[in-house]
Amino acid sequence: MSNPNISNEEMQRSFDIISKMGAYYDNKIVGQKHLKLALLTAFIANGHILLESVPGLGKTTAAKTLADSVSGSFSRIQCTPDILPSDIVGTQIYNSQTGTFETQLGPVYANFVLLDEINRSSSKTQSAMLECMEEKQVTIGGKLYKMPDVFLVMATQNPIEQEGTYLLSEAQQDRFLLKEKIEYPTAVEEYEILNRIEKNVFVKTESTVTIDDLKYIQNVAKKIYIDDSIKHYITEIISATRNASSVISKDLASYIEMGASPRGSITLMKIAKAIALINGRDYVVPDDVKALIYSALRHRITLNYSAVADNVQPEAIINALINSIRTP
Numbered sequence: 119m120s121n122p123n124i125s126n127e128e129m130q131r132s133f134d135i136i137s138k139m140g141a142y143y144d145n146k147i148v149g150q151k152h153l154k155l156a157l158l159t160a161f162i163a164n165g166h167i168l169l170e171s172v173p174g175l176g177k178t179t180a181a182k183t184l185a186d187s188v189s190g191s192f193s194r195i196q197c198t199p200d201i202l203p204s205d206i207v208g209t210q211i212y213n214s215q216t217g218t219f220e221t222q223l224g225p226v227y228a229n230f231v232l233l234d235e236i237n238r239s240s241s242k243t244q245s246a247m248l249e250c251m252e253e254k255q256v257t258i259g260g261k262l263y264k265m266p267d268v269f270l271v272m273a274t275q276n277p278i279e280q281e282g283t284y285l286l287s288e289a290q291q292d293r294f295l296l297k298e299k300i301e302y303p304t305a306v307e308e309y310e311i312l313n314r315i316e317k318n319v320f321v322k323t324e325s326t327v328t329i330d331d332l333k334y335i336q337n338v339a340k341k342i343y344i345d346d347s348i349k350h351y352i353t354e355i356i357s358a359t360r361n362a363s364s365v366i367s368k369d370l371a372s373y374i375e376m377g378a379s380p381r382g383s384i385t386l387m388k389i390a391k392a393i394a395l396i397n398g399r400d401y402v403v404p405d406d407v408k409a410l411i412y413s414a415l416r417h418r419i420t421l422n423y424s425a426v427a428d429n430v431q432p433e434a435i436i437n438a439l440i441n442s443i444r445t446p
Contacts, residue, residue, distance in 0.1 A: 121400035123341040132335045133398055136162075138326045142187035147180050148314065149307035155396070156298040156413050157184045157272075161332065162339050162392035165295025165385070166251055166271040168236075168286075168417065173276055175300045181232055181272040188332050189325040190229030190268060197239035199284075203246030207256045208263075221258050226250050229268045229329060236273040241284050247271070251293045268329055268336075288376075288420060295385055296410060297417040335395065342391040343401040347446040352386045352407060358439045359419050365442040366435075373425035374435060378418035385414050404445045412436055 136158065143154050153169075160167040161184065169177040185192050195206060208224035225231070226247070236244065250256050254265040273294070275286070291297065303311065358365045359377030390406040397406070416432040424430075 121341070121343045123343070124338060124400045128338050129398065129400055132338045132395055135327055135331045135335050136396055139184065139187045142326065143180070143184055146183040147176065148310045149303050150176065150180060150300065153177075153180055153298055153300055154184075155393070156296050156410060157181065158396055159389050159392040159410060160272075160295055161188075161270065162335055162395060163295055163388040164268060164270060164336050165388065166273070166293060168291065168294040168297040169272065169274045169300060170277050170297065171274075171300035175302065177274045177300050178232065178234055180300075181274065185230035185232070185270075185272070187325050188229070188327045188329060190329045190332070191227075191266070192230045192232070193225035193228040194232040194234060195225055196234050197236050197243070199238060199240060201239050201243055203243050206243065207246055207250065208258055210259045219259065221261070221263075223258075223263065226256070227263070227265065229266050229270065231269075231271045233271060233273040235275060237275040237284055237286060239284065241287070244284065244286060244290055248290060248293065268332055291417040292379065292381055294417065295388065296413040298413050299416075339388075339391050339395045342394050342399075344387060344391060345402070345446075348390070348402055348404060348407065349387065351404060351443070351446050352383050352390075354443050355386065355407075355411075355439065356380070356383045358443060359415070359435075362435070362439065366438040370430075370435065370438055373421050373428070373430050374419060375422040376420040378415060382415060382418045385418075386411075389414055408440065411440060 139158060139161070140154065143157070147154070156167060157180065167181075169181060171177050182192070182194070195201075204224070206224050206226050208222050208227070210219040211222050212218075213220050233239075233247070250265060251271055254269055255262050256265075257263075356378050359374065359382070362371035362374050362377070386407055389410050390402045393406040393409050394400070394402045412433050415436050419432050419435060421430065421432060421435070
């Protein structure tokens with residue numbers, strides 16, 4: 119299949135850019151291949167990503183590493199319970215010399231923003247990010263300030279320790295394109311980490327990709343061909359999350375309190391196109407839709423208290439739904 123909207127030169131340049139980003143990541147991070155795919159997909163789709171794991175598994179390092187691979191502006195915000203919305207988005211400061219208020223933009227005005235331990239910030243501060251993340255703008259003193267064209271929030275959270283934390287609301291989680299859960303490294307990977315630390319190979323190197331390069335592959339990804347049959351496949355998956363009892367067992371369906379919104383369909387289409395480009399194709403296949411299906415839907419399917427009591431995970435629901443829908 120050939121896509122007339124994308125030339126061979128565009129595909130080749132896109133492949134070179136993605137390869138450079140991937141090589142930069144591999145040079146700094148041991149293992150975590152699925153996380154690499156999720157981060158690359160978020161960058162290409164220009165969508166936000168939420169990383170979840172117990173402490174010490176490198177979620178902050180991985181996010182910062184891929185951001186460092188692109189020579190854009192970067193901000194890291196360490197979230198704490200006492201951080202205020204103005205500490206993130208900015209505020210107006212009185213200038214006694216001129217007798218006027220001057221706007222001072224916050225650290226959120228960057229191409230890549232790392233919100234470390236986002237669930238430690240208060241609900242009020244979390245909500246201040248909603249306009250930034252969804253509308254890509256914020257209002258200070260009655261004036262609108264637009265975010266950069268490339269604006270990506272990478273947030274991390276620890277799901278184990280809940281003391282002094284504020285759970286993200288469904289509305290806040292839905293703003294994230296992907297929610298990636300990070301697993302422990304294997305014994306072989308952990309051995310390699312020790313070797314690299316001993317040899318001091320984790321030295322920062324210059325980025326080889328520019329913001330213009332990233333914009334380029336983002337624009338190419340938008341032109342990736344997706345057939346109507348795959349669009350119908352995506353809508354069937356999302357529709358099944360809302361009417362699960364019609365496709366899976368009633369016992370399993372009873373654990374779902376609320377299914378995914380149309381934002382879920384948009385997400386699956388965006389990530390499928392990005393993954394197709396990562397794999398060097400100018401068209402989408404069904405496996406591109408499934409590649410990050412857990413990351414795309416685990417935070418968009420709301421489970422009830424019965425699911426918590428019976429230790430039913432969103433991944434089990436997603437598996438049942440996918441297996442019940444015919445692949446085109």
